[in-house]
Amino acid sequence: xxxxxxxxxxxxxxxxTDFEEFLKFVSDKLWNQYNKHLMDEILMTENKVxxxxxxxxxxxxxxxxxxxIDFGDTKIAIERVDGLSAETHGLNxxxxxxxxxxxxAGTPDLNPIRNAGTEIESTFELTVFYKYEGLCLPxxxxxxxxxxxxVINQDPRYLWKNIPVDxxxxxxxxxxxxDADCQYVTVxxxxxxxxxxxxxxxxxxxRSHAQEGKPRDDDFQLYHDEQTNWYVIAVADGAGSAKxxxxxxxxxxxxxxxxxxxxxxxxxxFEENINLWHIDQKSEDAGKLVSTDIYNILGKAAHKxxxxxxxxxAREKNRPKDYATTLxxxxxxxxxxxxxxxxxxxxxxxxxxxxxxNHTSVLLGTPDEGExxxxxxxLTMPEIFANxxxxxxxxxxxxxxxxxxxFLMSDGVxxxxxxxxxxxxxxxxxxxxxxxxxxxxxxxxxxxxxxxxQLLNWLDFWAPGxxxxxxxxxxx
Amino acid sequence: xxxLPVYLLLDVSGSMRGEPIAAVNAGVKALVEALRxxxxxxxxxxxxxxxxxxxxEQSVPLxxxxxxxxxxxxxxxxxxxxxxxxxxxxxxxxxxxxSSKEKKGDWKPIVFIMTDGKSGDKIAKALTxxxxxxxxxxVVCAYGNEANIVDLKLITENVIRLDNIDGETIKSFFxxxxxxxxxxxxxxxxxxxxxxxxxxxxxxxxxxxxVI
Numbered sequence: 001x002x003x004x005x006x007x008x009x010x011x012x013x014x015x016x017t018d019f020e021e022f023l024k025f026v027s028d029k030l031w032n033q034y035n036k037h038l039m040d041e042i043l044m045t046e047n048k049v050x051x052x053x054x055x056x057x058x059x060x061x062x063x064x065x066x067x068x069i070d071f072g073d074t075k076i077a078i079e080r081v082d083g084l085s086a087e088t089h090g091l092n093x094x095x096x097x098x099x100x101x102x103x104x105a106g107t108p109d110l111n112p113i114r115n116a117g118t119e120i121e122s123t124f125e126l127t128v129f130y131k132y133e134g135l136c137l138p139x140x141x142x143x144x145x146x147x148x149x150x151v152i153n154q155d156p157r158y159l160w161k162n163i164p165v166d167x168x169x170x171x172x173x174x175x176x177x178x179d180a181d182c183q184y185v186t187v188x189x190x191x192x193x194x195x196x197x198x199x200x201x202x203x204x205x206x207r208s209h210a211q212e213g214k215p216r217d218d219d220f221q222l223y224h225d226e227q228t229n230w231y232v233i234a235v236a237d238g239a240g241s242a243k244x245x246x247x248x249x250x251x252x253x254x255x256x257x258x259x260x261x262x263x264x265x266x267x268x269x270f271e272e273n274i275n276l277w278h279i280d281q282k283s284e285d286a287g288k289l290v291s292t293d294i295y296n297i298l299g300k301a302a303h304k305x306x307x308x309x310x311x312x313x314a315r316e317k318n319r320p321k322d323y324a325t326t327l328x329x330x331x332x333x334x335x336x337x338x339x340x341x342x343x344x345x346x347x348x349x350x351x352x353x354x355x356x357x358n359h360t361s362v363l364l365g366t367p368d369e370g371e372x373x374x375x376x377x378x379l380t381m382p383e384i385f386a387n388x389x390x391x392x393x394x395x396x397x398x399x400x401x402x403x404x405x406x407f408l409m410s411d412g413v414x415x416x417x418x419x420x421x422x423x424x425x426x427x428x429x430x431x432x433x434x435x436x437x438x439x440x441x442x443x444x445x446x447x448x449x450x451x452x453x454q455l456l457n458w459l460d461f462w463a464p465g466x467x468x469x470x471x472x473x474x475x476x
Numbered sequence: 477x478x479x480l481p482v483y484l485l486l487d488v489s490g491s492m493r494g495e496p497i498a499a500v501n502a503g504v505k506a507l508v509e510a511l512r513x514x515x516x517x518x519x520x521x522x523x524x525x526x527x528x529x530x531x532x533e534q535s536v537p538l539x540x541x542x543x544x545x546x547x548x549x550x551x552x553x554x555x556x557x558x559x560x561x562x563x564x565x566x567x568x569x570x571x572x573x574x575s576s577k578e579k580k581g582d583w584k585p586i587v588f589i590m591t592d593g594k595s596g597d598k599i600a601k602a603l604t605x606x607x608x609x610x611x612x613x614x615v616v617c618a619y620g621n622e623a624n625i626v627d628l629k630l631i632t633e634n635v636i637r638l639d640n641i642d643g644e645t646i647k648s649f650f651x652x653x654x655x656x657x658x659x660x661x662x663x664x665x666x667x668x669x670x671x672x673x674x675x676x677x678x679x680x681x682x683x684x685x686x687v688i
Binding site: 060122159369415420422464466 | 581
């Protein structure tokens with residue numbers, strides 16, 4: 001059958017005008033049907049492709065990321081992927097040669113967005129444009145789309161804020177305290193040029209407190225007696241959960257150092273006992289005499305601090321536990337035969353006598369830690385003093401020929417640097433800390449007053465999840 | 477590093493069908509999204525999502541916040557909170573790390589429980605197998621009028637009641653949850669006992685020597 005015959009049959013004897021109208025009608029109808037069919041096909045295909053489970057793990061800023069996303073459908077031909085760029089996100093997106101998959105790679109960097117002053121969302125939308133084999137696409141929709149969400153976590157370093165404490169608005173009692181503090185106690189070399197040990201200490205508000213505009217809760221106090229040559233060092237860490245712990249820690253340091261200062265200004269008997277004990281360290285009698293002295297000095301100092309904190313709490317009609325604080329306290333002196341060191345410790349943190357030359361490190365007690373993070377004991381707890389065995393186990397003393405450094409630190413430093421009890425007892429770890437200080441700008445050389453600022457700067461070290469107040473005191 | 481474990485125990489029973497479950501899903505997403513902007517949460521929070529109905533399973537095991545991809549939860553069946561509580565207790569017991577000489581322990585976990593109905597099983601009975609001391613904070617959010625507040629109070633004093641069960645209310649609850657996680661204590665737990673000051677030091681035992 002030729003075309004003419006076909007048209008004649010189709011015209012069905014109608015005139016040209018009618019036939020034209022008829023053809024238009026049929027054509028429109030069929031095209032509509034065809035387009036609808038196409039759109040259905042497209043919809044079905046898109047639904048099918050949208051249903052393909054794709055594994056797109058979250059990315060993190062400044063951490064290298066590489067992920068190939070494979071649709072696993074042989075009919076897909078990816079044209080391009082929009083939504084991410086090296087310039088804006090630090091991530092490149094490339095379609096793989098097989099066109100069935102694409103790759104996201106790079107080190108995410110959100111600074112371009114951050115610098116533009118826009119608020120950063122952590123979820124970014126990607127659009128994958130693709131063709132599908134066997135599917136005819138109309139000009140108004142030349143490509144199919146699949147949306148995907150990629151999470152880029154911001155680097156937490158950019159999220160920490162440093163909000164000053166609003167002392168004006170702080171409710172009374174304010175117990176105002178600086179966000180940072182540092183001190184250097186220079187003990188000049190002897191006339192013959194022999195250097196004498198100095199003390200350096202620094203204390204800084206933690207990022208977690210800075211983030212909320214809360215004050216520093218840690219404290220420290222240093223003392224050196226020019227006449228008797230006794231050193232006294234106290235470090236205290238006020239509990240973050242206790243409202244006035246910044247005052248608790250201040251009182252703990254001040255009161256104990258004051259008591260020791262007084263006791264040590266006139267202590268010939270104590271020094272005689274130390275001498276006796278030195279001569280015969282196995283002597284039970286000498287041991288007891290020294291123990292009693294330490295008990296009377298450090299034990300009473302700790303108890304006086306406990307009592308004064310209670311008194312302050314009562315004055316202000318607060319609970320003693322609102323002043324909860326730990327305490328690390330050490331006294332020491334150089335004798336002809338070597339160094340005598342005595343200490344008292346309640347709570348967490350670390351107190352250690354470190355000797356680099358002889359490769360030894362001795363913890364001056366045991367940190368109080370519970371089964372879970374953050375559980376410790378405080379000077380403000382009556383039970384600290386209630387059980388004699390428990391209380392005496394907090395007092396320690398020893399004689400050593402010499403040492404490199406005596407460290408006292410709050411858990412803001414010991415947690416990130418040591419993490420576990422096992423590490424606290426590892427001399428390797430103390431070596432590492434000693435090197436860490438040296439390698440990061442803290443020059444622990446004789447009479448170097450600048451070390452106090454250096455130590456304060458050192459306290460800014462980065463350790464994820466460890467943003468408590470940090471305090472460290474070093475006798476070296 | 478010490479982790480801060482956060483458990484979400486979510487009711488996905490049939491009565492949650494429709495707007496409520498959609499709101500819970502959106503809420504979990506918003507919660508995760510909000511926490512992503514908190515540096516402390518981002519560095520330390522670990523989240524676990526445990527949906528429950530007739531059965532209970534951990535749809536997201538304890539996972540670093542930055543890795544979390546919130547699931548799409550479906551609502552069906554009944555509310556078996558007792559079973560879910562037992563499961564939660566056993567899961568936390570297994571997942572949460574306690575301090576030892578070799579390892580730093582986690583912070584005590586925080587739990588948020590959301591339910592809209594009466595429990596199909598006995599809560600009081602289940603609580604005998606629920607180790608409350610594992611958690612630092614348990615918050616129950618009850619919404620709608622069906623929830624049995626008296627029973628829920630057996631779990632914790634912290635029962636929050638939302639009268640409406642619409643999307644906005646659930647969203648605002650999740651907003652509050654994220655704020656609580658953010659501010660949640662990373663400071664020392666108060667284990668204070670008696671607050672009476674001791675009048676004086678105990679006497680020194682005669683045989684005692686604390687020389688090391």
